[in-house]
Amino acid sequence: MQPQAAGTRYEVEAVVFDMDGVLIDSRPVIEEAWRSVVRRHGRVLADPEIEEYVHGRTGDQTVRLIFPHHSDAERKAIWAEVDTVEEEAPYRAVPGADRLATRLRQAGVPVGLATSSWTRKIDNALGGIGLLDVFRVRVTRDDVERGKPHPDPYLSACRGLGVRPQRTLVFEDSVSGVRSAVAAGAVCVGIGGIGEGRALVEAGAVVAVPDFTALVVGEVGGAGGAAGAAGTITLTDLDGLVTVALTVGPDGG
Numbered sequence: 001m002q003p004q005a006a007g008t009r010y011e012v013e014a015v016v017f018d019m020d021g022v023l024i025d026s027r028p029v030i031e032e033a034w035r036s037v038v039r040r041h042g043r044v045l046a047d048p049e050i051e052e053y054v055h056g057r058t059g060d061q062t063v064r065l066i067f068p069h070h071s072d073a074e075r076k077a078i079w080a081e082v083d084t085v086e087e088e089a090p091y092r093a094v095p096g097a098d099r100l101a102t103r104l105r106q107a108g109v110p111v112g113l114a115t116s117s118w119t120r121k122i123d124n125a126l127g128g129i130g131l132l133d134v135f136r137v138r139v140t141r142d143d144v145e146r147g148k149p150h151p152d153p154y155l156s157a158c159r160g161l162g163v164r165p166q167r168t169l170v171f172e173d174s175v176s177g178v179r180s181a182v183a184a185g186a187v188c189v190g191i192g193g194i195g196e197g198r199a200l201v202e203a204g205a206v207v208a209v210p211d212f213t214a215l216v217v218g219e220v221g222g223a224g225g226a227a228g229a230a231g232t233i234t235l236t237d238l239d240g241l242v243t244v245a246l247t248v249g250p251d252g253g
Contacts, residue, residue, distance in 0.1 A: 009244075009245060010244045010245065011167070012167050014109065014163040015110070015112070016158070016169070016171075017112070017170075019113060019125065020115065020117060022172065023093065023097045024092065024125045025091065025094050026086075026091055033085035033089070034050070034066075037082045056175055058141060058147050059083065063082075083120075083121070087121040090128060092129070094191065095211040095213045096213040098131055101131055102134060104233070104246070109246050109248060110161040111136060112157040112161050113135040113137065113138045113139065114170075115139070115140060116141045116148060118142060119140060122140065137160030143156060148180035150180060151180055151181075151184035151185075154181050155184045158184065169187050169246070170187065170188045171189055172188055172190060173191040173192050173200070175203045181204075182204035188206065189205060189206060189207055189235075189237075190207070191208070191210070192210065197209070207237050207241050209238075216235070216237075219233070232245045234246070
């Protein structure tokens with residue numbers, strides 16, 4: 001993807017968040033869950049295998065890659081062990097994520113969730129950081145036949161919100177997630193450090209930031225200054241490369 005010119009502006013009217021690595025700092029939990037369960041089954045995962053087999057993949061894909069010679073029933077049992085660890089663990093919010101998601105919801109912006117996680121983990125993780133009731137639409141791994149990097153999760157979320165993908169902002173932290181959002185036609189902002197961020201931009205993100213504290217959130221502006229009128233909330237990265245303008249409806253702000 002070509003670098004963005006300074007001051008590039010996108011106009012959207014809805015936001016969809018991925019969960020793991022975007023709303024919750026789940027990386028340590030996921031890595032330890034897979035390491036510990038796989039170890040119990042006689043296998044040790046090296047760091048490169050964690051990156052290649054675990055992050056940005058569904059559990060079904062991961063267990064097939066790690067245990068290619070096991071039966072479907074054996075793989076399903078191993079995957080269930082990992083799920084149990086993940087859905088019971090405590091999670092912390094990615095810095096600024098809870099504040100931004102709540103702010104958008106309060107402003108009347110349609111907010112959705114599109115994640116490769118599942119209901120019990122979502123309820124535990126988002127409940128723990130106070131975001132359980134923020135999302136109008138939740139798309140989980142069980143709601144689509146084809147997960148990320150296919151566009152289906154984001155297309156489904158946009159349908160649920162009643163917004164065209166081209167008018168939707170997505171926050172993603174994995175290459176497969178960015179590809180899913182971009183394939184759906186959405187504007188995608190990557191969440192990741194310098195190394196990860198570069199890969200996310202190469203995959204199609206318009207910009208990458210380390211976390212949500214690296215976004216400048218503007219107050220409702222434009223006509224939104226008048227009571228009951230529409231306006232915009234702007235999100236701008238600290239380098240000023242990209243600004244995303246979110247339309248706020250008459251009931252927002």
